[in-house]
Amino acid sequence: MKTYIMQAIRLTLVLTVLLCLIYPVIISFAGKLSKGEGNGETITVNGKVVGYANIGQKFDKPQYFWGRPSAVNYNAAGSAGSNKGPSNPDYLKEVSNRIDTLLKYHPYLKKGDIPAEMVTASGSGLDPDISPEAAKIQIRRVAANRKLNEQQVTELVARHTENPLFGLFGPPKINVLKLNVALDELKK
Amino acid sequence: MNTELLGIIASLFITLLIAVPLGKYLAKMFAGEKVWTDFMQPLETGLFKLSGINPKEPMNWKQFLKAMLTINILWLVYGFFILIYQDKLPLNPDGNPGMTPDLAFNTIISFVVNCNLQHYSGESGATYFTQHFIFMFLHFTSAATGIASAIAIFKAFRDKTTTDLGNFWNYFVKAITRLLLPLSIIIALILTFNGTPSSYAGKDQFISMQGDTVNVSRGPAAQMIAIKHVGTNGGGWFGANSTHPLENPNYFTNMVEIISQFIIPVAMILAFGYFIRRKKLGWVIFGVMMTGLLMLLLPAIFSEVGGSSAIAKMGITQHTGAMEGKETRFGPAATAYWSILTTVTSTGSVNGMHDSTMPLTGAWQLLAMMINGFFGGCGVGLLNYFIYLIIAVFISGLMVGRTPEFLGHKVEAREVKIAALITLLSPFMIMAGTALATYIFTSHANAAWTVKPSVWLNNPSFHGFSEMLYEFTSANANNGSGFEGLGDNNIFWNVSTGFVLILGRFLPIIGPVAIAGLLAQKKYVPESAGTLKVDTVTFGLMTFAVILVLNALSYFPALALGPLAEYFSMPK
Structure with missing residues (x-):
């Protein structure tokens, strides 16, 4: 022993x-x-770090594309999902409120246009991406707020859509921060 | 075929492509035959010399278990104190505090037993020193402990009659130097070149595009994330585990991580067949396990991709499936795949929040951990399955009216008693634990504890019950995933699951090694016409039936109260 x-x-x-x-x-x-x-890879604008490529940040101003709801309000000092169960009545009320908010800012939308990830919190609370469908529904609002034509913004979204891995595996996605940085540059 | 499903199929296919040759390699390497990693020998010789170990010294099953338990107890003791005093130790750039004694108790047990329940959150609850010198160290050593214990069983059935199960230190060190460490180096490099941080820099701060000040937690995470998967540990660097975009930056890393947590469990099964020179037995066990895995996996993918009926009722389009608690870059299909693999293999890392998965997916996750024998964790998966095998041999023996035999050794009362006790242990700990928690929650909701039981649950009703059931199931299976809405960092959960963890780890290792040791020293009975052949499809089906019946009888009532009841309460 x-x-x-x-x-x-x-x-x-x-x-x-x-x-x-x-x-x-x-x-x-x-x-x-x-x-x-x-x-960790950072994104720089005019020599100033405006964020991390892989870390989602909060966008709720009308001139930007919005990311997904976050259970930690995009505070990257921590990370968490909502951990709400699918039958939780409070949670379902919250989803319903998010739908109303989206419809308020995008009056041209029908409920059926809204993809689920725009009204559900991500797992990490820091999801940097949205799906192409989620970007599509925001194009008209962003264009109107920036006095751009929709065609121009649509093209930008298409350019920032990342295809599945090798074109074969996993979902397509759009990095919200990179898209918004490009949007700001478009204006100049 | 859509790209999300293709991604899963490719992951599974690549896993098998790697696991088959890896299994052959492991069998040869642990048998001491010539393999290409023999260049590691000087390193191993050095390690043994510095530790005063003679790796050729034979051990019987009692000595083997003594050595294994001694080093595990050592880690428990010193790790406990480091966790409490981590704030006074170096490598703490974020100034995180020491752990409370009950949290340290739970955490150190949880890491020693390869579970990683993680009642703390990595960003705020652990220092870089703790993450590397305790958690990452135990990621390697707990996986190696499991593998070494399984190899003892391999050895017992390779020789006709023997008392020598091999040398624990020898298997243990080789599992690290010739398997875990090389794989971890490759995977850590892949991760860091895909965006996972690997430097020792502390938190960073920046001003976001909308002008918010944001702090970002970082640290040398890639190193730990690699071994957390290779060693089926699951305890991540960040609180959100592999859901976190730095811990799992893109779909490619997601595939790498899910493949790396599955190759050793699969390879160990095949290695067993090769090692004891009964290749077919390995493949029969593999067949049973793969069938079980698919029976859990397919319905889980179906229910996640199908989406939430409650959200569909609001008129929202669920293009890809249920998205609450999931990340856009992975999608529901890959999260469903991961959630079943991580519960089947006892890894317990997550790439989406299990608490928010659909009710039936939750049921499959729970069942995967309750069975805990389809592939399972590094080494211990086979040990758990071995118990099912002994029970199946015993029942088959009763059915044909002969003394049951397993691989040429008579299985007698003593072995069957041990197997029966181990079988009863899991339902006892899961049910008694959940019952106790439920009793306290309902009858002593306002007990004068720092955290009152009334605030434990994040969800009401059936789902709340599932949260408690999941925690004990995960602890007993040494899995480590959770329905993380449960407020588990308090005295009740820290202490109760701590005991479940330690019993759920060591008894299911001691039992099978003891049975194997006892069987191996019995006289070898040559095969005859009346011998029960265990490497046949018929016996595979028999084992499968035993697993199903045992688990259905044990757990159906609990599943009915939790996830099944929730499923039937959802809108149709």
């Missing part, structure tokens, strides 16, 4: 060096060669 205890202590120590120092430090050095240098 006593030999096992000593062996366990010594093995734990040497494995700690291998697994908790050597391994992560090597990966960390390799990560310096990646796009965000291992810190």
Whole structure:
């Protein structure tokens, strides 16, 4: 028994060096060669960081495309979903309120045009993407608020639509932050 | 065929493509035959020398278990204190506080037993030091503990009669140096080059386009996320686990992560067949497990892609399916696939919130963890299945009126008693735990605790019951996923699930290793016309029937009160 205890202590120590120092430090050095240098990829406008490419941020002004509802209000110091169950009456009321808000700002829409992800909270609360359908319903509002023609905004949305992986796997999506940055640049 | 379904099919296909050769490799490597990773030998020799271990020393089943338990207890003790005092240790750029004793108790057990319930949230509840030196360390070592224990059973049935199950330290170290570490390096590199942070920098701050000040949690996450999947641990860097866009940045990383958590569980099954030179047995077990997996998976995909009937009733279009708690870049199909794989393999990482999945999906997730024997966690999946095998052999023996035999060894009262006890353990802990929680919630809702039981649940009615049932099921299965709406960081949940975790881990390892040790030392009975052949489809069906009957009898009432009742209460 006593030999096992000593062996366990010594093995734990040497494995700690291998697994908790050597391994992560090597990966960390390799990560310096990646796009965000291992810190996460940022998006810069006029030399100022306006956000992280992969982290969704809050957009609720009428001149921007909006992202999905967030259970943590896009506070990236944490992350969480709503964890509301599908039969929860309070939750269903909340969804219903979101539908009303969307219809208020997009009076040209019918309920059936609204894709589910625009009225349901994402899993992380930081979802950076929306589906092409979700962008499509916002085009008229954004164009009107920016005094652009709809055709121009539609083209921009099409340019920012990312296809499935290799064109084969997973859903298509649009990064809301990148789209909005491009939208601001369009104006100039 | 739409791209979301194609993504799932490709993931499963690639998993099998990797797992088959990996299984052959594992069988050869653990048998000590020549393999291409022999270049690791100098490193292993060094590790053994520094630890004063002779890796060739034979161990009987009692010595094997003693060594395994000794090192696990050591991790429990020192890890507990590090968690409490993590605020005073280095690598804490965000200034996170130490853990309360009950949270530290739960957390350290949870990581030692390969579960990772995570009643804390990574961004605010753990330091970089804790994440690497405790959590990531245990990701490697708990997976290696499971694998080493399974190899002991391999060894018991390879030789005709033996008391030597091999050397625990030898299997344990090789599981790390020749399997877990190399795979983790590859996956960590893929992750960091796809946007997962890997540097030691602390929180960042920026002004968003609308002028809000936003803090972003970061840290050396890629390293931990790699082994969290390879080792079927599941405990993530960020609170939202692999739902978080830094932890799982795109569909490609999603495929990598889901494949990496499934290859070892599959490979271990096939390795068993190759190792004991009964290839067919490995494939029969694989067949039973794959059938079970598909029976859980297909209806789950169907109900998620079908969407929520309550939201459909409001007139909203659900193009891809139910989206609450899911991420746009993965979509409902990939989340349904992940949710079943993670509960089947006992990983417990998530790429969407299980609490918000459809009622029937929740039922399949629960059932996957209750059965806990279709592939299962690293190594322990096979150990759990081994118990089902012994029960199936015993019942078959009764049916034909012969002394039951398994692989040439007579299965007698002592072995069957152990198997029966282990079988009864799971329903007991899940049911008793949930019953106790329900009793406190209903009868002592305002007990004078810091967190009153009345605020535990995030959802009312049947779904609230499911939250409590899920927590105990996840703890017992050492899974680690949760219906995360449950307010679980308080004395009741921390302590109660802590005990369930530790019993749900070590008894199902001790039991099978003991049975294997006892069987292996018995006289070998050569096969005859009357021998029950375990590597046949018939016996596979028999095992499957045993699994179904045992679990249906144990858990149907609880499932009926939770997810099934919720399903029938939803609008049609």
